[in-house]
Amino acid sequence: PAEAEGPPPPAPVKALAAPEKTPFEFAHLERLAGLSRSALEYTLAYGILNPNAIAAKGPDDVERSIVVRRDQLVGGQKDTEVLAVADVPVPVTARQALLQEWMIKAVQAQSGAEADTPLDWTQLQDAALAMAKLDVAATLVFDEPGTEGAKEAARNEVPPVMRTIQRDARIQEGGMPWTEQTISDYTAYQAWRQAAQAPVTGLVSTLSAHMVLVALILACLVKSLPLLIGDQSGETRDLTLVLLIMCVTILLGRVALYFDPSGLLVPAAAGAILLAILTNARLAAWASLLTAVLLSIQFGYNWALLVVYSAMAFAGVLSIFVVRRRNDMASAAIKATLVGVLAVVAITLATGSLFSERTFHQVLFVGVNGIICLLAVPALLSPLERLFAITTDIQLLEYSDLNNEVLSRLAIEVPATYAHSLMLGQLAEAAAVSIGANGLLARVCAYYHDIGKLRRPEYFTENQTGANVHDGLSPRLSARAIASHVAEGAEMAREFHLPKPMIDAIYEHHGTCLISFFYQDALAQQKHGDVREADFRYAGPKPQSRETAILMICDAVESGVRSIKNPNEERIRELVDKIVSSRAADRQFDESDLTLKDLDTIKEVVTRRMLTSLHGRVAYPDEFPRNEADNVIPMSGGSEA
Numbered sequence: 001p002a003e004a005e006g007p008p009p010p011a012p013v014k015a016l017a018a019p020e021k022t023p024f025e026f027a028h029l030e031r032l033a034g035l036s037r038s039a040l041e042y043t044l045a046y047g048i049l050n051p052n053a054i055a056a057k058g059p060d061d062v063e064r065s066i067v068v069r070r071d072q073l074v075g076g077q078k079d080t081e082v083l084a085v086a087d088v089p090v091p092v093t094a095r096q097a098l099l100q101e102w103m104i105k106a107v108q109a110q111s112g113a114e115a116d117t118p119l120d121w122t123q124l125q126d127a128a129l130a131m132a133k134l135d136v137a138a139t140l141v142f143d144e145p146g147t148e149g150a151k152e153a154a155r156n157e158v159p160p161v162m163r164t165i166q167r168d169a170r171i172q173e174g175g176m177p178w179t180e181q182t183i184s185d186y187t188a189y190q191a192w193r194q195a196a197q198a199p200v201t202g203l204v205s206t207l208s209a210h211m212v213l214v215a216l217i218l219a220c221l222v223k224s225l226p227l228l229i230g231d232q233s234g235e236t237r238d239l240t241l242v243l244l245i246m247c248v249t250i251l252l253g254r255v256a257l258y259f260d261p262s263g264l265l266v267p268a269a270a271g272a273i274l275l276a277i278l279t280n281a282r283l284a285a286w287a288s289l290l291t292a293v294l295l296s297i298q299f300g301y302n303w304a305l306l307v308v309y310s311a312m313a314f315a316g317v318l319s320i321f322v323v324r325r326r327n328d329m330a331s332a333a334i335k336a337t338l339v340g341v342l343a344v345v346a347i348t349l350a351t352g353s354l355f356s357e358r359t360f361h362q363v364l365f366v367g368v369n370g371i372i373c374l375l376a377v378p379a380l381l382s383p384l385e386r387l388f389a390i391t392t393d394i395q396l397l398e399y400s401d402l403n404n405e406v407l408s409r410l411a412i413e414v415p416a417t418y419a420h421s422l423m424l425g426q427l428a429e430a431a432a433v434s435i436g437a438n439g440l441l442a443r444v445c446a447y448y449h450d451i452g453k454l455r456r457p458e459y460f461t462e463n464q465t466g467a468n469v470h471d472g473l474s475p476r477l478s479a480r481a482i483a484s485h486v487a488e489g490a491e492m493a494r495e496f497h498l499p500k501p502m503i504d505a506i507y508e509h510h511g512t513c514l515i516s517f518f519y520q521d522a523l524a525q526q527k528h529g530d531v532r533e534a535d536f537r538y539a540g541p542k543p544q545s546r547e548t549a550i551l552m553i554c555d556a557v558e559s560g561v562r563s564i565k566n567p568n569e570e571r572i573r574e575l576v577d578k579i580v581s582s583r584a585a586d587r588q589f590d591e592s593d594l595t596l597k598d599l600d601t602i603k604e605v606v607t608r609r610m611l612t613s614l615h616g617r618v619a620y621p622d623e624f625p626r627n628e629a630d631n632v633i634p635m636s637g638g639s640e641a
Contacts, residue, residue: 104125264344268313269312274380325394348362414454445502452490504544513552
């Protein structure tokens with residue numbers, strides 16, 4: 001039946017077909033692109049500032065204005081416009097205000113012209129605004145040359161402020177901090193002085209000023225030199241040495257001026273230490289002070305530099321006026337460096353901040369200066385010693401080595417003379433130290449004073465082991481043979497390149513004394529006519545220094561004491577008084593600067609030393625007495641007493 005029939009079955013699917021594609025099109029695309037482009041061009045041409053540039057300038061610069069220069073003008077923009085920094089848009093404000101404002105104006109202009117066109121202008125405006133926002137970015141670039149030129153033009157337009165400074169008025173009070181006004185006044189004053197002087201005139205003025213200052217310092221040095229050195233014979237040598245060291249130091253200052261304007265790298269303390277070793281402490285201190293004055297002038301009349309240099313130089317000089325070891329030079333350089341650091345710290349505390357980069361650099365420069373001094377002093381000492389023929393204590397210590405060639409020959413070939421020289425060295429050193437003379441020089445000269453006896457040792461009593469050679473000679477020939485050991489010793493000293501003070505000691509240790517033994521013998525014989533006293537005297541010269549005069553006294557005492565039978569204090573003192581009195585009466589001390597007080601002190605010291613060296617000893621028997629008692633039985637392995 002019809003009610004029983006259901007819906008017809010679905011038709012079978014034979015194939016699937018894709019629907020027809022219709023192209024996707026924007027409505028009013030040209031209007032959308034035109035609105036977006038025009039709004040973006042106007043916004044970018046107006047000028048957008050990078051917000052990071054404002055943050056870098058600081059909050060005070062936000063209140064200033066800037067000049068915006070445009071290469072392209074859009075929508076009635078000006079090519080140059082002055083805007084406050086706060087009014088210049090950044091990307092965020094450009095998207096929210098400037099871009100949207102121009103978009104509204106553009107939409108209103110187009111919608112009014114096409115009022116009969118069915119178009120939703122609100123949607124079109126939103127779409128164009130969204131497209132344009134994607135390309136908004138900072139477009140303003142800082143023009144540094146133009147800005148500097150504008151500043152210079154603005155400065156030139158401002159009329160100068162004239163300020164009258166009266167003659168002898170102080171622009172800046174000493175010890176007061178500099179202000180912008182005083183700095184400006186000083187700069188203007190210096191500019192006026194330079195403009196008022198022609199280049200040649202300025203050069204001549206500077207050169208003349210420096211020549212006057214140098215002439216004054218040289219005059220001070222030359223006039224004070226006789227008061228500072230004891231040996232007037234070395235005045236020319238010491239002056240030449242001082243001028244050499246001063247010139248080298250000033251030259252180093254000129255070189256350092258190109259690298260370090262502070263001047264703290266100039267090793268002025270090295271020159272002071274060298275002068276203290278090679279001359280004396282007084283001359284070294286005075287020359288160092290004058291050098292510090294010249295260096296402070298060279299570095300712009302820097303008083304702080306004068307203080308630091310003077311402090312380092314005086315510390316070095318006072319640390320090394322007596323030198324006995326190489327380490328003394330290093331110690332002096334270290335002490336000078338420490339004093340220099342303290343001077344820098346003190347000046348910084350008085351004038352500025354201690355914990356600053358400038359203070360650190362100054363302390364560092366002083367430390368480098370000390371290292372230069374530490375290396376320069378030992379390196380330059382030996383060449384300067386040889387160049388100026390100066391004998392220092394360090395050089396004397398080297399010659400005091402008993403194992404050197406000359407003293408070794410003396411010990412082997414003439415042992416009695418060698419023992420006499422060693423004893424004389426100890427005696428002369430003690431006497432020299434007692435009056436403030438150079439004890440080391442006296443001792444070393446004593447070691448070498450009789451090296452001439454190496455040529456003919458048999459002519460001298462202490463070296464004779466058999467017959468006396470003088471028995472077959474006339475008194476005059478014997479005297480000449482004895483006196484010849486002085487000239488021969490000086491000749492040997494020159495062959496071994498001994499220092500000049502030691503050669504002088506060989507010549508002077510007998511002075512022009514009379515060889516009295518052979519002179520009296522000649523007077524007794526009277527075989528060859530009149531006896532000339534000059535034939536029986538040493539050739540001299542007389543002692544020229546205190547050390548050689550002491551050597552003369554001690555040589556005669558040490559030899560004479562050995563001829564005393566049963567020497568005691570009274571006999572030794574009498575002998576010493578006789579020797580000193582006879583030498584003084586013979587005018588042997590006239591050129592040695594010895595005073596009567598010095599002679600009294602020398603006699604006392606020599607007497608005590610000779611008593612000490614000749615002290616008696618307990619006589620020990622060859623055999624101990626044996627106990628002959630019958631009830632004593634000697635035991636083996638025991639000791640008898």
